[in-house]
Amino acid sequence: MGSMTVISAEIIIIVSLCYFALIFFVAYYADRRRKAGNSLLSNPHIYTLSIAIYCTSWTFYGSVGKAATSGLDYLPIYLGPTLIAFGWWFLLRKMVRVSKEQNITSLADFLASRYDRSAILGAIVTLFAVIGITPYIALQLKAIAQTLDILFLPLKNLQGPTSGLIPYLPGQVDSALLVTLLLGLFGILFGARHLDSSERHEGLVVAVALESLVKLVAFIAVGIFVTYGLFNGFIDLFQQFYERFPDRRYLFAVGTAEVPYTKWFTLIVISMAAIMFLPRQFHIMVTENSNEEHIKKAMWRFPAYMFMINLFVLPIAMGGLLLNNGDTSQADYFVLTLPLGANQPWLALLVFIGGLSAAAGMVMVSSVTLATMILNHLVMPVILKLKLRAQNLSGILINIKRLGIIGVVLLGYFYFIVIGDSYALANIGLISFMAAAQFAPTMIGAIYWKRANKYAAIWSISLGFVIWVYTLLIPSFVRSGWIDSRLLDEGPFGIAQLKPLELFGLSGFDMYTHSLFWSLILNLGVYCMVSILTRQSEAEKTRATMFVDVFAIQEQPDEHLTRISKAPTIVEFIDLMSKFIGDKPAQTAISVFLADKEIDHRGSLNDQDIFSLKTFTERTLAGHVGAGSARIILENYLAARGSEMENIFDIFGSVTIDGAIRREHLSVLYDVSQLVSSGESFQTKLDRILELLAQQFKFDLCVIRFLEPKTRTLLVKSLVGESFNHFGKSERNLSTETYIGQAFLSNVTMVVNDCDELEKPASSAIIQAEGITCFAHLPIVLEGEPVGMLSAFSRSNKGLFTTEFIALLENIAGQIGIAWRNEQQIGRLLLVREQEREMQIAKEIQMALLPASLPALEEIQIAGLCVPAHQVGGDYYDFIIREDGRCDVVIADVSGHSIGSALIMAETRTFIHSRVHGIENPAAMLQALNDYFLKDLDRSDLFVTMFYLQYNLEHRQLIYSNAGHNRPLLWRHQLKQIEPLDAEGLIFGVHKEVNFEEKSTRLEPGDVLLLYTDGIIEAENSHQHLFGQERLEKMLSEGVASTPQELIDQILTQVRLFTGYRHFNDDVTLLAMKILK
């Protein structure tokens, strides 16, 4: 060749930078669009293209290299994914669904989350991924550096180490480092702006999709140029090739020395695993998936993409070989050197950009994914262990993540510098694929096999990892010359059975097949064996169900069964979230959660919703820090404040349903649960349950007793068994002398399988007299406390009570407990409902006591309003028109909002109405009321304040007295100012002798009098500020022109706006009077 065109370095640099700027702009635009709620990502094209991140620079340049040197073995890398893509609707969709429901952030999180939220498993997977993937990043950087070299220095011998130098830059600054940092920056900008990793990174994905499009276009452009520009089509290429290199026909065959069938098969299998389980693929396909429907389109579009990008691999390889006289030393870069050699610099530049795209996409997404995994599974557990006392960790965490991204790309760069040209790096693509294959059994088991457990996952992945290192990584190090080659030839310490490439004597295979065989067979074997041999905890079973049955179950099964004692409040949960994810995201999350929940008047949730909130908090945190860490955070938090999870009851959970349980047991269990949830009366339920037990298990006597708390005795509530005289019918005292007492007091099941061996003399006489051979007492336990006892006696079968049978009976006892609790609750509920009904009646009566209509007078306008804080209240107002043209107006406030307050209020009204014609002036009325109330109020701890005024319509004379009430406000129309009306006087019910001062004043037309209770000025907003008298005065002076009705309406509206609550804390009463003439 030799006649390559050189493109000037400036152009390359400018075009590359422009290209990066374009990607940046597109990514930025996509993020903006998403924020505006107009997502670009909700589009199957973008999804498909982003999956093509699978095709890295290793395939962009390397496929042709492989085709030119070893033959068709570049193909299985794409055939495998095509095959598995066919099953995406089942496999991938399930992974996506699970991940969305569990807020999964990464592959490691997926596994950790499924397997009992194990922090150890997450850490192992992360470590494995970092070791397996970082060299792969190095490979991408190498491709960029080498292609830059080819463009800058086409005449340089490429056999030597890459220089990676950009002209015009100082010698120490190397192009690969610049690109590395640029890609890291990109990762930070679009992959780590927020901490929430389960949130989609629209910008990043759209950038990757654009890059996929560019690399496809570039590759096809070169393909067409070579096939139809340099040659005359496919057939011409093959003909020329056959003529020139008749001995290289093996390049088009499989089953050759280069590509044995076993290797072919191996490559298909590991590429199937790689497309699903490489961390970056998982991230793009699962975490970033926005719609399950997109999977359908991607199922055929992605294979079509791969077909297109592969169509011209062979022609370019053949063309390269033909034009280079069969020299394969530069085969890896034929894609670039062919257009360069043919004087097509712009095409070469396009290829370079294509290769850059392929590398950049992989580096960006991998670094973000690995950084997320490192943060959530390596750093978080340490932070939690150290129990850092920072107020807000979210800022620190996001910075750790950003640091992680830079760390990962720099590690890749470091690899590239140290082992840049080694055998190990060139083969790291397949080695990485093999690493991903080690996740396959555990991942697939995670969503299809409930029994698979944490230990199995930890051990199988660890073992797979060890075998992978030993059979692939170490041999590749040996071939790179870093380890003595005797290890491969003779085995460690000369043990031939342990040769890394012929483990246990398995020889005759290529290293990939050999490694796949051993790693997968041991990995899978351990996974299955350990899963079968060890047991899952209840919590892990629940997790397993959530994953395996993700399409079947709509709600978490344990939500109804558990409650939290001493539960944190909503605010405490918000604070906890804020600490890790920041204030704003926490507030947003909680508002989503609370949207459809009912909050009671104390601002709290019911038990079940609090439990859902705990689960929700954990899930939200999991979206940011991973499931394992989230669990630890929640558990530590709850433990620290003394909250505990309590089992309310789990119908089937406590009985191990395996072969040991017989079918009839299950059917009894089912029947009992049906009975408990039926609409029968409590007594009927108990009777039926006992009948069922006696009938099914041939008991001679079954008894249910419940504790009578006053006498501390167990009273028989239900009994089934004919032939007993007194036994069983009597009540039982609680003492450890008897079996039943012992069972109740120590809250354990007491079983006697052979009554010849009784230990308690107090019981033995009667039991033997009745001929009982075995019996059991099972405490009926509710939230840890025994409330009653289920007893079963048999005269015939010794040894009836096996462990399984006892478990069954304990379960039934638990269900009886549920029935008992329901009964108690129903009783309480009925009571509450009855009370509510009565309160409603009381409210109606009370409202009827207030003046129904306003007196229509020519001289004055008057309006009043009372809003009770609860159903009944203690506020009262009234107008009474006397025949002589005087009008009495009264406002009063009885402390409290109880029925008691309401009764006092009613009493006050009755007193005033009956005595108003005998008592002529306000002071006398207050005096009489004080005398009257003295005894009543003293006993009830209530007190009353009142303002009483009398207005003479004719003379416009106002006289008034006050019993400790808020001073009414009087607007003097002529003076345009407010004057409070005050008179000496004490609240009712304190002293016998009170002197109520009586004052008088003359009103003028336009004057407005406003009377109110303290509910107005003491109305409080969320910042604990009071509405206050000043605001009220301002409202009055601004509203004097309106009618009294309008005035009080305006004031009420303002108070409501001020508090922001729907209900007032205190009763609110307003009364306005305007003088007309």
Place this chain on the structure above:
Amino acid sequence: MKPHQVDNSLLEAWVMFMILGMVMINFPFIHIFDGDMSLLGIPRLVLYFMYGWPASIAVIWLFVRHLEQEGQRQQQTDHKNNTATR
């Protein structure tokens, strides 16, 4: 939205095609096309993959189309049921 019920016949078809696919791209099946024989100057194995691959993609496309129709049908029935219960 109701989760799509995975139709059993689809699942069976999927398993069958997966096995078939695995067989058709592996030894001994591809051995049929191996060797020096060529058609129109192009090696038979290369031709096999050049035509077989798009054909398999077409099969996936048909499968997906069936899935989509199934989904639509289900939605329609759901819709009908909903309107009926209203």
